[in-house]
Amino acid sequence: MSTDLFSEVLNFPDPDAQQRFAALVGVEEVKQRLVSEALMLLDHQIVITWSERHHGNAIRAVNELATRPPLIILAGDVGTGKxxxxxxxxxxxxxxxxxxxxxxxxxxxxxxxxAVGQMSTLIGNAFKIVADESRASNHSGKPSKISVLLVDEGDALAQSRELIQMHHEDRAGVNALIKGIDGLKRHNTPLLVVLCTNRLGALDPAVKRRAAYTVTLQRPNDTQRRLLLSELLDDIALTDNELNHLVALTGPVDGHDFGYTYSDLRQRLVPEAVILGVTYNVPLSYQILTEAVKRVSPTRPFAHKGEGKAI
Known part of the structure; x- marks a missing residue:
C-alpha cells in the first residue's frame, strides 16, 4: 500500500479509540445517529431484515435507501470535535x-x-487502494471488515467548482472525488467516506448533494459545557454555584457572541489551570480555574457568516 497517500492508518477495535469516543460528551444524539447511518451504509442487510420483519418483504423505500452514496459530512467550527x-x-x-x-x-x-492530471490520478489511486483492501465478506454476504476513508479539511479538496478563479487541477480533483464516491455506491463496497470541513458553504454542491448524512457540530451550549466541565473536574471540590459560574465564564461573554469550544476546554483551559496549580504549588481550585479563564481566550470562529445552517 502506498503510504504517501495516507497520513494515518488506524485499525479497530481499539481500546483507546473506544475511550476517546465515550469521552465526547454533549453530542450523544450525533454519535448515535452517526453510528446508525454508518451501519446501514456499510451493511444494507440490516435494513432489509428490518423491512422483512415489519412489512413481510423489502419495501420500495428500503431499495431507495440502498442507492445513497456512502458519504458522511461532518461540518462545524474549529474545535467542535469533528x-x-x-x-x-x-x-x-x-x-x-x-x-x-x-x-x-x-x-x-x-x-x-x-502537474496536469496528477491530483485526479492520486485521488483515484487512493480510492482504489482502500476499496481493494475493503472487498471482503463472509459466507452470509455480510462484510467481514469495514473501512473508512477520512478526508479532513475537506474544503481544501472538495471546494466548489463554481468558483471562477478555481484552477483546472482543482476542478479535476473534485471530479475525481465525486467519481470515487459514486464508484463505491455502484460496487457496494463496505467503505465509507467521511469528509470534515470548517466551511460547509465552500463545498461543491455535487459533493454536498451526495452526502447520506450531514451534520454541523456546534460549540457547546451551557448544558454541554457544564457536563464536560463536571467530567473534567469531577475530583475537584467545586460547589454548584462555582461550577455554574465557570460555565457562564466560558460562554459568550466580554462582548463575544461565541464561547469556548470543546477543545478549548479540554486542551487549553484545564491544562492551563493545572500549570498554574503547579507553578503556585497549590491545589486545583475554583480560584485557580477562574484565573485560567482570564489567561485563556476562546478560539475565534473560523467559518464566515452564512456558510451553512447548523442542524
Whole structure:
C-alpha cells in the first residue's frame, strides 16, 4: 500500500479509540445517529431484515435507501470535535458489526504538486487502494471488515467548482472525488467516506448533494459545557454555584457572541489551570480555574457568516 497517500492508518477495535469516543460528551444524539447511518451504509442487510420483519418483504423505500452514496459530512467550527468524532466512531461501528475496521486518513499529498492530471490520478489511486483492501465478506454476504476513508479539511479538496478563479487541477480533483464516491455506491463496497470541513458553504454542491448524512457540530451550549466541565473536574471540590459560574465564564461573554469550544476546554483551559496549580504549588481550585479563564481566550470562529445552517 502506498503510504504517501495516507497520513494515518488506524485499525479497530481499539481500546483507546473506544475511550476517546465515550469521552465526547454533549453530542450523544450525533454519535448515535452517526453510528446508525454508518451501519446501514456499510451493511444494507440490516435494513432489509428490518423491512422483512415489519412489512413481510423489502419495501420500495428500503431499495431507495440502498442507492445513497456512502458519504458522511461532518461540518462545524474549529474545535467542535469533528476530527475526533471521525477518528473514533469507527471503533463503535466495528464493535456493533463484530468485524475489524480500518481508518485511512487521506494525506494532503493527494492534492499533488500541480502537474496536469496528477491530483485526479492520486485521488483515484487512493480510492482504489482502500476499496481493494475493503472487498471482503463472509459466507452470509455480510462484510467481514469495514473501512473508512477520512478526508479532513475537506474544503481544501472538495471546494466548489463554481468558483471562477478555481484552477483546472482543482476542478479535476473534485471530479475525481465525486467519481470515487459514486464508484463505491455502484460496487457496494463496505467503505465509507467521511469528509470534515470548517466551511460547509465552500463545498461543491455535487459533493454536498451526495452526502447520506450531514451534520454541523456546534460549540457547546451551557448544558454541554457544564457536563464536560463536571467530567473534567469531577475530583475537584467545586460547589454548584462555582461550577455554574465557570460555565457562564466560558460562554459568550466580554462582548463575544461565541464561547469556548470543546477543545478549548479540554486542551487549553484545564491544562492551563493545572500549570498554574503547579507553578503556585497549590491545589486545583475554583480560584485557580477562574484565573485560567482570564489567561485563556476562546478560539475565534473560523467559518464566515452564512456558510451553512447548523442542524
Amino acid at each position: 476530527t475526533e468524532l471521525a477518528e473514533t466512531f469507527v471503533d463503535a461501528v466495528a464493535r456493533r458489526m463484530h468485524v475489524n475496521g480500518t481508518l485511512y486518513t487521506l494525506s494532503l499529498a493527494a492534492r499533488g504538486e500541480g
